Amino acid sequence: MGTPMPAPDKIDFSALPIYKPEVECASRERIRAIQLAKLIEQVEYTYARVPWYRQQMDEMRVTPADIRTLDDVRLLPFTDKGALRETFPFDMFATPMDEIVELHASSGTTGKPIVVGYTKEDMDVWSECIARLAQMAGVTAHDRVQMAFGYGMFTGGFGLHYGVQRIGGTMIPAGAGNTERHIQMIEDYGTTALIATPSYAMHICEVGEQMGFDWASSTLQIGLFGGEPCPPKLKAEIESRMHITCTDNYGLTEVMGPGVSGECLAHRDQQHIAEDHFLWEVVDSDTGEAVAEGEMGELVLTPLDKKGIPVLRYRTHDLTRVVTEKCECGRTLARMQKVRSRCDDMLIIRGTNVFPSQVEDVISEIDLLAPHYHIVVDNETGLDRMTVEVEIKPEAFSDSFEEMKGFAGEIRDKLRSVLLVTPVVRLVEPGGIARAAGKAKHVDDLRK
Numbered sequence: 072m073g074t075p076m077p078a079p080d081k082i083d084f085s086a087l088p089i090y091k092p093e094v095e096c097a098s099r100e101r102i103r104a105i106q107l108a109k110l111i112e113q114v115e116y117t118y119a120r121v122p123w124y125r126q127q128m129d130e131m132r133v134t135p136a137d138i139r140t141l142d143d144v145r146l147l148p149f150t151d152k153g154a155l156r157e158t159f160p161f162d163m164f165a166t167p168m169d170e171i172v173e174l175h176a177s178s179g180t181t182g183k184p185i186v187v188g189y190t191k192e193d194m195d196v197w198s199e200c201i202a203r204l205a206q207m208a209g210v211t212a213h214d215r216v217q218m219a220f221g222y223g224m225f226t227g228g229f230g231l232h233y234g235v236q237r238i239g240g241t242m243i244p245a246g247a248g249n250t251e252r253h254i255q256m257i258e259d260y261g262t263t264a265l266i267a268t269p270s271y272a273m274h275i276c277e278v279g280e281q282m283g284f285d286w287a288s289s290t291l292q293i294g295l296f297g298g299e300p301c302p303p304k305l306k307a308e309i310e311s312r313m314h315i316t317c318t319d320n321y322g323l324t325e326v327m328g329p330g331v332s333g334e335c336l337a338h339r340d341q342q343h344i345a346e347d348h349f350l351w352e353v354v355d356s357d358t359g360e361a362v363a364e365g366e367m368g369e370l371v372l373t374p375l376d377k378k379g380i381p382v383l384r385y386r387t388h389d390l391t392r393v394v395t396e397k398c399e400c401g402r403t404l405a406r407m408q409k410v411r412s413r414c415d416d417m418l419i420i421r422g423t424n425v426f427p428s429q430v431e432d433v434i435s436e437i438d439l440l441a442p443h444y445h446i447v448v449d450n451e452t453g454l455d456r457m458t459v460e461v462e463i464k465p466e467a468f469s470d471s472f473e474e475m476k477g478f479a480g481e482i483r484d485k486l487r488s489v490l491l492v493t494p495v496v497r498l499v500e501p502g503g504i505a506r507a508a509g510k511a512k513h514v515d516d517l518r519k
Contacts, residue, residue, distance in 0.1 A: 082336055084400045088211060090203040090238065094347050095402045099395060102403065105347045107141050109375035114138045114147065117381040120165035123158055124148070124383060144350060144373060144384065149359065151386045152185060155325060160186045164380050171379055176224040177324045184224075185324055188379040194233065196376045197327055200345045201234020204333025207343065207400070208293055208318040210264050212239030215290075217256060219267035219275070220298070221247035226328030227298055231266050234330065240264075247271075250278045257291055258284070264293040269301035269309065269317070270443075274506035276313045286313045295320065297329050299510045300411050300428070303340070304435035305442035319409055326374050326385050332407055337399040341406040344393070348376050351405065352384070353393055356414040367392045369414055370407065388414045418448060418516065420455045420492045427513050430459055433485050439467035439478070443504040449517040457494040459486060462504045 089095050094105070115135040117124050127148040128134065137146055155163060164171070171188035189197065210216065216235045220228035222244065232242050245256055253275055256262060265272060272294055279286060294309065294317035301319050310317055321342055322329035331349055332342035344351055349372050353362050356369040370387045389410040397403050412428040419425070427446060434440050441462040448457050461482060469475055475498060483496040 084337060087209065087336070087400070088206045089401060090206045091199070092401075095203065095343070095404055097403060099403065102346050103141060106350050106375060109347070110141065110144060110350055110373065111135070111138050113373070113375050113377075113381060114383070116378075117165065117383060121163060121381060123154065123163060124381075141350065144352065145361065147373075147383050149371070149384045149386050150325075150382050152325070155185045156183045159183045161188070163382075164188055166190055166379055173229070174224075175226045175229070175324060175328065187226075187324055187328075190378045193327075193377055193379050196348055197230055197330055198233040198237045200327070200330030200348060201230055202237040203234075203345060204318075204320045204330060204343075205231075205235055205238060205240070205295065207333045207335040207402075208264075208295055209316065209336065210235065210238065210240055210293060210295070214263045214293070215241045215243060215261055216264040216266060216295075217243040217245050217253065217260070217262040219245060219247060219253060219265060219271055226322070226324050228266075230322070230328040230330060231295065231297070235264075235266075250275055251282065254279045254282060254284055257289060261290040263290055264295060265291060265315075266295045266297075268298040268507070268510060269294075269296045269305055269319075270299065270507055270511040272296065272309055272313070272317070273305060273442075276309060277502065277506075280312070289314070291315050294318070297321070300409065302411070302428075302431050302435060302442055306339075308442055321407070321410060323387060323389075326372050326382055326387075327377070331372065334409070335398060335400040335402060338406060341394075341408055343398070343402050343404040343406055346404050349374055351393060351407070353391065356388070356390070365392055365394050367408075370410070390414060416514070418446075418457075418514070420448065420457050420490075423490070423492050425457070425490050425492055429489050430486065433482075433489050434461060437482065437485070439464050440482070441501065441504075443506075444513060445504055446514045447517065448514070450519065455518065457492060458497060459494045460497045460499050460504060462499045462501060465501050468500070 118135050133146045170190050172191055173189045175187050177185040222228045235242055292315055294315050296317055297320045306317050318334040320329050320333040322331040332344045334342045352371040353368040354371055355362055362368040370389045370391050372385050373383055390412050391407045391410050393405050393407045395405045412426045417424050417426055434444055441464055443462040445460040479496045479498050487493045
């Protein structure tokens with residue numbers, strides 16, 4: 072117990088379960104045929120039932136009959152958060168509220184929340200998508216799975232709960248917060264899998280170590296992470312210190328919630344897209360035009376089965392690349408590179424484009440730094456100023472002010488060489504950067 076999965080070249084993938092092999096291992100031709108049949112039906116359904124889309128398509132002089140190939144999806148209008156907020160709360164719904172069995176919503180921290188509704192059919196698709204990604208991570212009916220997401224309007228907790236139950240796993244609905252209780256429950260109930268954000272999993276690990284909990288001998292074996300990106304260094308540290316195997320999954324409220332894609336154990340930097348339920352495109356974020364397969368661009372998703380609130384060509388603003396060759400795990404579903412940056416999280420500092428993921432990459436290469444950081448941008452001096460707070464490991468600490476100042480200078484120089492901006496670097500003591508039970512907040516832009 073508590074032993075991470077072996078390296079991919081030592082895993083017998085034929086012995087690992089695949090939830091729906093007739094789709095997950097289908098030929099590309101078969102997958103595309105499924106997508107086309109569903110796309111045609113979904114466009115007809117959406118045009119007939121959602122006035123907002125009907126108006127958009129009429130203005131573009133596009134009818135459902137124009138959709139004959141998968142490439143014809145490009146004839147359809149894009150959708151973004153603005154459209155979903157404009158129609159708040161229910162004007163984008165395609166069914167009467169009597170047919171909606173569950174509502175979820177985004178946080179609404181930057182305006183009106185995004186509200187989504189699920190029919191019984193939608194819930195069935197959602198739980199199946201989660202069941203697939205759980206099995207990709209090695210979860211089976213024999214696992215006891217502890218939930219560290221909150222149960223509320225956020226889609227993460229409920230979606231993963233339903234999917235794990237679908238494969239017969241035992242759900243332990245602990246919810247968010249009360250970290251010491253989580254650790255006690257792992258010990259008391261023999262928890263084998265943990266659902267959490269990676270930053271909160273790291274926090275659970277640290278609190279357990281402070282309590283004297285022996286992670287090496289615990290029953291915990293698997294981490295199912297979501298809600299925020301998981302940098303490679305953070306994942307490696309969690310796996311090493313908690314003695315578990317961690318996988319990421321991806322999704323967003325607007326198209327379903329978690330379950331759009333999940334990480335198998337063969338390619339730890341990629342995630343299989345549930346292609347029979349989601350038609351993907353990768354486009355140039357400036358022009359909206361498609362990029363070549365394997366090139367980086369903005370992910371656009373069209374759910375192919377949504378009945379409660381159908382969405383066409385949703386612009387995620389997430390940057391990724393997608394490949395379609397067969398995976399060593401046996402699946403043929405396309406794989407997207409894990410999302411580490413977004414079109415809209417770019418910071419412009421004195422005319423230079425800066426992504427938080429660039430800071431993350433630099434920090435990951437410095438052994439004496441923990442995988443935690445915080446960026447503060449202000450213009451109190453009249454010019455943009457970027458401060459990067461980094462957390463040092465205990466062995467990096469020195470009583471010498473000059474040594475610590477020199478270390479901060481080395482970090483600043485490495486960041487400057489990548490960012491082309493000179494930041495202020497502030498060293499923070501171990502544990503000094505706040506951990507979050509939900510999504511970690513890495514950037515505070517305080518510019519007026």
